[in-house]
Amino acid sequence: PADTFFGAPYIDSDEWRESPLPHRHVHGGFRDTDTNFTFYFPTEDSYDGRLFHPLEGAHAGHEDAFGGPMGDVIGGLTLISRLGGYMVESNSGHIGDDTDPRGGEDPTLYGHRASVETARFSKHVAAQIYGAPPHHAYVWGGSGGGRRSPLCLEYGTGVYDGALPFMGGGEIAAHGVTTLMKGAQVMAFASMFNVQRLLRHQAAGVIDATRPGGSGDPYAGLTTHQREELANLYQLGYPRGDEFMIFSPMGQIWLWSSIADRLAAEDAEYFTAFWTQPGYVGHDAPDALADDILDVTTTVSRVVTGRELLTDPAYAGPEFGGLRVMASLMSAGPDLPMAIEVEGLGDGYRLGSGLQLVSGKAKGRQLYCMGHAGDLLSADGVAEANLLRFRDVEVGDEIHVDNRRFLAFCYYY
Template sequence: MGGALDLASYALTDSYFGAPYIDRDEHRSEPRSHRVVHGGFAGTDTRFNFYFQSEEGYRSRMFQPMEGGHAGHENIFGEGPVAKISGGLEMAFRLGGYMVESNCGHIGDDIDPRGGEDPTLYGFRAAIESARLSRHLAEQIYGAPPANGYVYGGSGGGRRSPGCLEYGAGVYTGALPYHSGGNIEPWGTTSRVRSEQPVHFGLMFNVQRLLGDRIGSVIDAMAPGGSGDPCAGLNVHQREELTNLYRLGFPRGDEFMISQPFGQIWLWTSIADMLLEDDADYFRAFWSEPGYLGHDEPQFVENDVIDVEATVARVLTARDLQENTEFADPALQALAYPSIFIAMLNQTMDLPMAIQLEGVGSGYRRGAGVYVQTGEAAGRRLYAMGESNDIFFLDGRGEANLLRATGVKAGDKVRVDNRPFLAFCYYYRHHISDDPICDFLRIDGKPIYPQHAVPLASPLMGVPYCGQYEGKLMWIHATHDSSLWPPQGLTYKRAVEQAQGLEGAQENFRIRWTENAEHTPPMMVPMQPNRSAANWLITFQGLVEQSLKDLIDWVEQGIDPASTQFTFSDGKINLPKSAGERGGIQPVIAVTANGAARIETAVGEKITLEVIAEVPPGAGTIIALEWDFDGKGTYPVKEEVTGTDARMRSMVTHAFDTAGTYFPTARVTSHRDGDCAAVTRRIENLAAARVIVS
């Protein structure tokens, strides 16, 4: 493990890259003994980290996790917060491999100046060349290159990991993308992604804007035991926009996320300037031409318009936002969380992430452009991820993303303009793709509204899917994903069927749906007023690791992995009610209170809660059954489970000592081997009933 490594004999496959170099080669003992090799390729911004575990645990496998978002880091899966929630290095070592990290050809959110806007570089070429080099070094360390290579990742990592399999023949034998999406073009494309999900986010932001406090009634209607009528009490325009949101695939039951300052706003703030440059005609026409709401029906936007000059009162770093007790209010911390998390990811807690302004006045502030007019940072264009107490949490494109409010000082002047964002709120009407999900925006095949081309995503997102590859690919998608909505999970299935035919898809592709899972783990989702995120969402990492293990068995032993059966209609994924019909590997669970989905009771009165849970055939047995009564998500009541049963029916009694609305929840965990003591590959599902206590 400790001998000198030979780089001189490495033959570059991609002539763009200069000679590889190593600038750090060291031994580490945690999580187990391994060798870390860091370096890059001369003349490029491509950087890599290789983590070679000791020979005792090595099973001739290479694992390459792909970062989400735009990528740009080569050090997030080996250590830090992302490693803790994604399995990281420990998972790769457990599964018998060494791990490769690549920054995907660029540093932070900026492009490689030499590579320019070539999406193939960022989509797969930098990652593949790094993986090829790792194989060369692995041969020196282990005596042979790895027999199999697996690439996986969520969100933006699910955007790029299929590209590695599609264009990395001989390097990878399997891929596990999850919680992602994009468009389709033939193999060999050099186009940037034309992503409709950011287009649809504009509608989600619009529903948030239009509903305001009324979002509470929508959340209540779609929660367990709710009326099921989210449009009750809304005006015509609110109904129209909310219904359109569902038609485009926003997940039912996840309406709380519409109200939250969550990561989705990043897909406005990080590309707003790109949209304004590439699609200037739309942002002009919205306010000035017939067929656009800003011109035809300005009453729906005019009261929210901001276009003023304001003054910077103070500049705040991520450390200020996290540690200063002045900002301890939970609502403000929820707004600040994306800024704090980004700073932690970049290991720069002293990066200025927000500014407090004077003189903004009334209007809708989220999404507004904050354009620095004077001072050292004059000319920088930033956008508000959120706002509270005149504090604007900022993001931007390219260099602005890296610098944020660096150089901004109290007294500097900024222009605050939200007219582009308000136009973006109706962007979905005028940028429809040929996906059938957009058919409601067409009559007899013709668009209802004036049309513009679906915008290009950042080149950092890579190229469109093609669905043509050697090896096996398993896709995982979440039914409650508010960042890449469930219909996005169908795109790659369609790509494989087009490229390989139905027979090829059956041979090489599987899809698994994860019920009650969000884009991120519950720990990263804000708490509802009466429910912790853990009370209505599951942790999905166990399902990802089990699926990665199943992918390995599929590739190396030919063991056919179970897929989830489903139907799709009206923008919604529908899963069968029984475990036998649904398949997959996640338990199926139902909960009632006194035999119903909703009951009313009195303080101190005992009620009977019943849970029925079943594990799909071949997916293991139940290893845990827990109850959470008060919405705190702590699950204090744990029933005795032997790990031998694939089906359980259980009842508990409970009395509430305070009036209110509660969602008593049962969480069931299964494990392939029935190991009640297992800490990995634990697969969860949950269900709740509504109890109104008076």
């Protein structure tokens, strides 16, 4: 490898696959690192000398995201083969939402170096398969991939010929900066989550008002506080006409689960002051939050895998539709326990709630609610919690469900 951080590349799987189209499927990694990769080489008659490297959104962490349903949705091997290329995937230097033990918190490793080294090695393999390396290489991605793809082009000298970022956001830093970049999305998402919470029963009217033929007044029928929060969201740049996205969440809540622990540690004073000090909504206007507060210790009544969500008739109803979609897109595999059923939560607001196991083998694990249907809660977390989810959780284990931190975050902007 050109980058001395990476050990020798290895291949642990090299096989022919027929789906989603005939291709040679190569999986491997770099020794002494957590960097893994997958290469997808279509047949020679469809190859025209191009490399395409899609980057996973969010923090990445999976080297097979575009080889499955996600690729079908936003562009995978079928699209890339039609464009005369082979596909490269990397986990961007880390497994799941954890960090590389040697790499630590180095943002350059996850931001571009692991991806660049993967693409560089893929050219060596492609030359052996097709007789020559690709003459053009492209990197692209949305959200987190939209942040990282320009870095790959900028710092991967001689590896890529173009980049196509979309939905990236964030500040633009000078060349050579190696510190973490600020994400502009944090404040905007806090406001959006709050509107999602406050207006969940008025969603249809807000959406209809801004559609063609609508009244044009999304504030009609709202309380003063609801109007203020919706106006704040618009002032932060949310586009009128896209209100349906506020109330049709897919992966957006992941942002909260990925930063909740860090925010609580770095800005602990805010999360305490929000409820106790004048000048904060939690102290000054408790009625805006009272009906939504959850602070309950209860027990797990069932642990549910992604496969069960997709196949068990008990979860076939429309109320489970969002959870089934998320289960179908999970890169971690269908047998990971991604959800639990609990008893006696009451009527509080579930999305974003902290879920901390307080007994059993998983005692102490902190997760956050990513989706729900009644008392069925799916969850995610950071580092080891992201990799394990509800693994080792058993029926009867106690769990503390507390959404006060999330409710405070809703006003963090």
